[in-house]
Amino acid sequence: MPEQNSDPKSNGKIRVITNMLKTALKLWLKAQVTQVSQIEVDIRASDRQLLSGKIPWVSIFASHAVYRGLHIGKIQLVAENIQVNIGSVIKGKPLRLLETVPVFGELSMEEQDLNQSLSSELLATALNDVLVKLLPEHCTKTKSTAWQKIILDTNQIILSGILASEGESTPIKICLGLQLINAQELQLAPIQIQYDMVVQNESNQEHNFDLGPEVDIQELTLIPGKLVCRGRINVNP
Incomplete structure (x- = not known):
């Protein structure tokens, strides 16, 4: 469970970092594909984990994506224990994975895809x-x-x-x-x-x-x- 913090300033800072991570993840995902209709990202992490760049759990949903010419109808992914370059992300630089991440997911492709x-x-x-x-x-x-x-x-x-x-x-x-x-x-x-x-x-x-x-x-x-x-x-x- 995420840590609770009663300090409004601290909570606001965490919300900003969370939003920045979500935005950075979406940008990173969009950079992997040439086309995508929809991307949804959900991050679950404590304050301390976010500030250190450790993300215990992330869920990603994308629809109508094109990866290297491959059309994908729907894809749902869950990744755990992710380490990212949070310091660089806060400075406005692109998100980068620091370690190999096992990603669990479900892929659906129609015949037309x-x-x-x-x-x-x-x-x-x-x-x-x-x-x-x-x-x-x-x-x-x-x-x-x-x-x-x-x-x-x-x-x-x-x-x-x-x-x-x-x-x-x-x-x-x-x-x-x-x-x-x-x-x-x-x-x-x-x-x-x-x-x-x-x-x-x-x-x-x-x-x-x-x-x-x-x-x-x-x-x-x-x-x-x-x-x-x-x-x-x-x-x-």
């Missing part, structure tokens, strides 16, 4: 990594891939695109079953691949993708038209 993100380097790289794993023999001949559409179904993703190689353009459609097998790994199965309108591969062979040690996914839900992800990720200074 993903389709608007097809030009994102982040999403294109992830889709191309999937393609290389599933069709290595075709990818050695492919100069580029233009992803055109993503459909979200129950525990399944359907990808459509065009492969360009040696002056030819070939349509491709991939149906992927998707599930979370542990906190750091995704599994693709079953898989159906249509290459040049003909089914080339259909199997229950499993393909796993390691998300790395900085990620701890607790829930991944795919329903028609929507993806929901809940878990933790480390945010580095």
